[in-house]
Amino acid sequence: MLDFINRVLGRESGGSKEIAKERLRLVLVHDRASVSPQLLQALKTDLIQVISKYMDIDEKAMEVTLDSNERQVALVASIPVKSMKRATRTPAVSI
Amino acid sequence: MGEVIVVTSGKGGVGKTTTTANLGAGLALMGRRVALVDADIGLRNLDVVLGLENRIVYDITDVTGGHCRLRQALIKDKRFEGLFLLPAAQTKDKTAVSPEQMKALCAELKEEFDFVIIDCPAGIEQGFKNAIAxxxxxxxxxxxxxxxxxxxxxxxGLLEAAELRDPKLIINRIRPRMVRAGDMMSIEDIVDILAVDLLGVIPEDEMVVISTNRGEPIVQDEHSRSGQAYRNIARRILGEQVPLMNLDEGGFLARLWRRMIRG
Structure with a gap:
């Protein structure tokens, strides 16, 4: 109903265009960088291996994507940590 | 010596063929000699959009294969002085013409026409490569x-890699009311993202469906907004500075009035 009133009054509705723009922006970051899904998958597998040495992470919820701002492309990894590993292997510290 | 322009899009169904037909007819209305080339071999459409489907004798592969002369294959559009169509073949596939043959064909056409406009097939494979060659x-x-x-x-990106620098953008089927409501990307949004020069904007218009049903390019319809948009683009191609048309379609009464004067 509110949506209808807004439409009659010509007010901005939900603005699905912002969603479209954001989706398009992210798709184009990947397209323009010509990064294949295989490459990202391989990177993700390697990341999991390395990080698992130090932390217990949620592999299923992990996300690795590219993003960009005005000038740069950034690799963005969101890696939920389940628990920190007890230091079974204390890193060798040289004094 | 004429100019060879390819109309392309990547995605199908965005209005390449309609745009090719209307720009060709529009430029012809403005006194130019125009050859339209349907490069969508196997999925011939430009003839139907132009209403010339019953007049085809030879097609593009007959020319490149040496079965007829170019002049014999060109169909003269009797409604638009100076407008000609070179139809695609319907029964062959995209490999029936090579990029070298396309180049030779375009070189020959531009000797005789002010504009050669090529309707590119959807996709980025061989048909695309032929069309832009x-x-x-x-x-x-x-x-x-x-x-x-x-x-x-x-x-x-592919056009620029093929040395076709500075492609010009046409945004088709924009709905001003949805843009105002924030439910459709605006002209500025799209131009920003693609970072190319804008050649024109065509509003969504039911009249295009009707004119395409009849095989009559909308560009000759004085009262339609899309026809006006195509005429503006044709003038810009001729080098005129034409401002973007006001896309505000007005209120109910304005729309009703336009519908009435359209007859």
Whole structure:
């Protein structure tokens, strides 16, 4: 109903265009960088291996994507940590 | 010596063929000699949009294969002085013409015409490569949708890689009311993202469906907004500075009035 009133009054509705723009922006970051899904998958597998040495992470919820701002492309990894590993292997510290 | 322009988009169904037909007819209305080339071999459409489907004798592969002379295959549009169509073959596939043959064909056509406009098939495979082979300039058509703009971005990259620099953008089927409501990407949004020069904007218009049903290009319809938009683009191609038309379609009464004067 509110949506209808807004439409009659010509007010901005939900603005699905912002969603479209954001989706398009992210798709184009990947397209323009010509990064294949295989490459990202391989990177993700390697990341999991390395990080698992130090932390217990949620592999299923992990996300690795590219993003960009005005000038740069950034690799963005969101890696939920389940628990920190007890230091079974204390890193060798040289004094 | 004429100019060879390819009309392309990547994604299908955004209005390449309609745009090719209307720009060709529009330029012919303005006194230029125009050859339209349907490069969509196997999926011939430009003839139908132009209403010339019953007049085809030879097609593009008959010319490149040496079965007829170019002049014999060109269909003269009797409604538009100076407008000619070279139809695609319907029974062959995209490999029936090679990029070298396209280049030679375009070189021959531009000797005789002011404009040679090539209707490119959808996709970025062999048909696309053939269609752009002989072109000197490119027009990219898109619609305000994520998939269409994404494909346009890809095609712009491929055009530039093929030395077709500075392609010009046409945004088709924009709905001003949805843009105002924040439910459709605006002209500025799309131009920003694609970072190319804008050649024109065509509003969504039911009259295009009707005129295409009849095989009559909308560009000759004095009262339609899309016809006006195509005439503006044709004038810009001729080098005139034409401001973008006001896309505000007005209130109910204004729309009713336009519908009435259209007859």
């Amino acid at each position: 002989g072109a000197e300039k490119a027009i990219v058509v898109t619609t305000p949708e994520v998939a269409a703009v994404r494909d346009a971005d890809r095609v712009i």
